[in-house]
Amino acid sequence: MKKQITGGIILSFFSQIIGIIVGLVYTPVMIKSLGQNEYGLYQLVLSVINYLNLMNLGFNGAYIRYYVIARTKGDDNEVANVNGMFMRVFLVIACLCLFAGIVLLFNINILGNQLTTTDYVIARKLLIIMVINLAISFPNSLYVAFMSANERFVYQKAIVILLNIAIPILNIPLLHMGFGSVGVVSVTLLLTVIRLILNMWYCYVKLEMKINIKYFDNLIFKELLGYTFFIFLSDIVDQLNSNVDKFLLGRIIGTIPVAVYSVGYNLKNYYTTVSWIVPEMYVPKANRLVISNSDSEDLTDVFTKVGKINNYLMLLVLSGFILIGRQFVNLWVGNEYDISYFAALILMLAGYIPAIQTLGVNIQNAKNMHKMRSIVYFLIACLNVLISIVLINKWGVVGTCLGTLFATLIGHGFFMNWYYHKRIGLNVIYFWKEMLKWIVPVVIMTFIGYVLLQNIIINNWFKLISIACIYGLIYIIVLFIVELDYSQKSIVMSKLKAIIK
Known part of the structure; x- marks a missing residue:
């Protein structure tokens, strides 16, 4: 498990670096292709959809706690019961999410009176696709939580890295072809489905995940509601x-x-x-x-x-x-x-x-x-x-x-x-x-x-990057000299020597 934690941290940093690079390259392209108005509209609809994510009712944060309690009992059936109950909850939430999306669709004017008729047409399309994407993500969150509970971080981060790379590769051509923000959210939906399939495969095949979908304990669920509220x-x-x-x-x-x-x-x-x-x-x-x-x-x-x-x-x-x-x-x-x-x-x-x-x-x-x-x-x-x-x-x-x-x-x-x-x-x-x-x-x-x-x-990228690198180097050197203790310095030096060799 220590290797999983170390590998997970390394891949997380790598994933974040790729995500930031993708964002830095992709965001200006997206803004230029969509224009300020449609980009703002996309962000506005996204902010509304994000509120629907509240429908998970805090169950995401509760799963690991109940999994650990079940696992400490050493009973695989107990773990399967926990998985089954959470899956049933997430499936119900997914259905409620779709219903809420329909309600929003018929009340699209909630976005305000600053929008044009064309804006509302685009907003409706964005809303439909985003709601479906969110609904699919709810059952997927159980698989992600199960992997985290089992401290399988390397696979998770590898998937995130691949998806981060796929976003601009798929979206930029669509933007240039004029598909706009609707094309962007369609790609997001496609990648969410792919991630769900990959996570299901890993949990069921590699981790031998068991789910007793028939299990539901009202007393535990009431306790769970009290905890997750x-x-x-x-x-x-x-x-x-x-x-x-x-x-x-x-x-x-x-x-x-x-x-x-x-x-x-x-x-x-x-x-x-x-x-x-x-x-x-x-x-x-x-x-x-x-x-x-x-x-x-x-x-x-x-x-x-x-x-x-x-x-x-x-x-x-x-x-x-x-x-x-x-x-x-x-x-x-x-x-x-x-x-x-x-x-x-x-x-x-x-x-x-x-x-x-x-x-x-x-x-x-x-x-x-x-x-x-x-x-x-x-x-x-x-x-x-x-x-x-x-x-x-x-x-x-x-x-x-x-x-x-x-x-x-x-x-x-x-x-x-x-x-x-x-x-x-x-x-x-x-x-x-x-x-x-x-x-x-x-x-x-x-x-x-x-x-x-x-x-x-600073009026060009060369100057900016040069100054950023110089400051970063100074930061690391001062950190090494001023903040790290003797044992931490020894660890850093041994790692550097190993890399050099």
């Missing part, structure tokens, strides 16, 4: 914070601001998705530690270990984006998207604390102590909506991002750290002491870099 509430919060900005911008201002915001939001997504690479490999371990009643010190060690790795990654991207992000955005998608830089930067700042404390959410879920978090987050997300409505009218795209930043600082920055320390039993003071050891040097490096770059004009 607050995960569901947390998912509502995530969706509000992730998609409400696009929806509000579309209704209040129009599709073009949605396009500008979406460029910044996509950059923020590249930033935050990296934060899940390492933690997701430790989710099964965190569940085992909780179920085996390990002490808080063991959980704090894992929480801090994963947090430190994420801290190195997040600060590298964040500090680099502060220094040359604006020039990057202008070279990447054009000067008309200049505001996207500020949107991305604000959203990255909002995502920093949750990113380095990602594993904490899984520890809460494993302890079944996620209720208070979900309630407080829901209230703060509602506050975010109200603040965003006010700020959109004043500052447009930047205003709605500031609303998200404010809500995140209150929710995760203050409340969540208090809750981790006082209720979950994690030593947050120790955690932040470890984080600050690297935060301070990065702040100093960023300030020096900002001063030095004031007199340098």
Whole structure:
């Protein structure tokens, strides 16, 4: 399993790199082919469809916990029963998703009165395909969760890499042939079906997965609903914070601001998705530690270990984006998207604390102590909506991002750290002491870099990439000298020697 974790982490990084490269190359092509209006429309419909993803009711996050409980009993029939019950739930959710899609189709005016007749025609086509795609993804989530519970990360990441490569290969020709956003979502649907088939094959053939589809225990299901309700509430919060900005911008201002915001939001997504690479490999371990009643010190060690790795990654991207992000955005998608830089930067700042404390959410879920978090987050997300409505009218795209930043600082920055320390039993003071050891040097490096770059004009890709590489090299060297302890330095040096040989 250690090889699976190591291999999974390596492939995850590789997958993220490919995903980012694909996004950086593919997004400008997509924007140019669709135009600001249709790209904004595509993002607007996508933001509405993402709310339907809430219909999973938090069952995705609950599966691993119930799987581990069944597996510790050493009874294969118990595992098959858990699989069967979750599959029945996901199939019902898929049907409800299709029904909700039909309701949305007949109420397409929910997208706002800023759209033209042509926009509504395209929006209906997008809605139909996206809903079918989402419905198929629900049963697929069981297979993904089963592989994660069995710590089979290498196969999962290999599939993700192949799909990331397939997206531009299939989409770019369709865009050039004039199929537009409808062609893009059709390719997404095709790849979702392929992924489902591949995951089913791996689970049934390689992992010998058993599903007792006839099994359904009402008592366990009631317990499951009680457990997942607050995960569901947390998912509502995530969706509000992730998609409400696009929806509000579309209704209040129009599709073009949605396009500008979406460029910044996509950059923020590249930033935050990296934060899940390492933690997701430790989710099964965190569940085992909780179920085996390990002490808080063991959980704090894992929480801090994963947090430190994420801290190195997040600060590298964040500090680099502060220094040359604006020039990057202008070279990447054009000067008309200049505001996207500020949107991305604000959203990255909002995502920093949750990113380095990602594993904490899984520890809460494993302890079944996620209720208070979900309630407080829901209230703060509602506050975010109200603040965003006010700020959109004043500052447009930047205003709605500031609303998200404010809500995140209150929710995760203050409340969540208090809750981790006082209720979950994690030593947050120790955690932040470890984080600050690297935060301070990065702040100093960023300030020096900002001063030095004031007199340098970055107006082409060669200069941008050169400066990015130089800063990245300096970052790694300072990290090695200042932050890593003797044993960590020895491990790094031994790995480098092995590579050189």
